[in-house]
Amino acid sequence: MIKLGVNVDHVATIRQARMTYEPDPVTAAGLADLGGADVITIHLREDRRHIQDRDLDLLRETVFTKLNLEMATSQEIVDIALKLKPAQITLVPEKRQEITTEGGLSVTTQKKMLTDLIKRFKDNDIYVSLFIDPDKDQIIASSDVGAQSIELHTGSYANAESEEQSTELLKILNVAVGIAQNQGLRVNAGHGLTYKNTGPVVEQLDIEELHIGHSIVSRAIFVGIEAAVREMKDLIYKHYMIKQSL
Numbered sequence: 001m002i003k004l005g006v007n008v009d010h011v012a013t014i015r016q017a018r019m020t021y022e023p024d025p026v027t028a029a030g031l032a033d034l035g036g037a038d039v040i041t042i043h044l045r046e047d048r049r050h051i052q053d054r055d056l057d058l059l060r061e062t063v064f065t066k067l068n069l070e071m072a073t074s075q076e077i078v079d080i081a082l083k084l085k086p087a088q089i090t091l092v093p094e095k096r097q098e099i100t101t102e103g104g105l106s107v108t109t110q111k112k113m114l115t116d117l118i119k120r121f122k123d124n125d126i127y128v129s130l131f132i133d134p135d136k137d138q139i140i141a142s143s144d145v146g147a148q149s150i151e152l153h154t155g156s157y158a159n160a161e162s163e164e165q166s167t168e169l170l171k172i173l174n175v176a177v178g179i180a181q182n183q184g185l186r187v188n189a190g191h192g193l194t195y196k197n198t199g200p201v202v203e204q205l206d207i208e209e210l211h212i213g214h215s216i217v218s219r220a221i222f223v224g225i226e227a228a229v230r231e232m233k234d235l236i237y238k239h240y241m242i243k244q245s246l
């Protein structure tokens with residue numbers, strides 16, 4: 001079965017809007033766990049716009065499924081990750097001005113730095129994934145630098161403006177999955193996935209983990225986070241079974 005990673009940054013975004021203590025992303029992670037989340041994802045950004053160091057410390061203590069830390073490669077965040085040792089890290093590019101992570105990581109242009117960094121993480125028993133665009137050169141470079149997994153950026157697919165476009169973008173993602181698997185990489189996917197556009201991803205792509213944040217937290221405002229996570233899990237299960245019957 002495809003695993004569901006729930007990104008709880010958006011809960012922290014609401015808290016930071018008032019610089020207060022609520023809503024707590026740690027509570028959200030516990031409830032997401034009850035709803036069936038397989039992975040809890042957080043992004044400790046350099047500007048600390050949502051997740052705070054205190055959240056990371058508490059989640060490291062309390063997440064018993066799998067904690068996936070999204071992070072940039074800055075020295076400060078690398079030191080924190082090496083100290084805390086989350087089960088998995090996903091390296092992402094980070095820009096101060098962006099609303100959310102925009103493009104994938106450029107692996108091809110940073111091979112030496114990434115090779116050294118990934119080795120340090122792996123030596124510390126941290127599983128390393130790279131968030132990249134569905135691009136052949138980036139996938140091959142990800143394997144070259146020693147990543148164990150990639151997360152394919154589904155943002156373009158999610159933003160498709162027509163059915164033809166979304167079919168075309170799914171094909172590109174599918175080719176990318178094949179290239180990655182041939183390189184021995186495990187493949188995750190995420191960004192912009194919703195209750196409407198996740199079904200075709202499940203049916204057509206051979207993915208290990210889907211990482212979803214905004215859509216689940218948005219629904220949670222109305223139905224609660226446990227129910228929102230369970231609905232996404234059910235949706236993934238339904239489409240996974242359709243795939244098995246094809």
Ligand code: PXP
Nearest residue numbers: 101131190191192211212213214
């Ligand atoms: N994967 C990565 C690497 C991300 O940066 C994000 C956004 O924080 C997500 C997945 C989840 O994206 P969304 O919030 O659009 O579901």
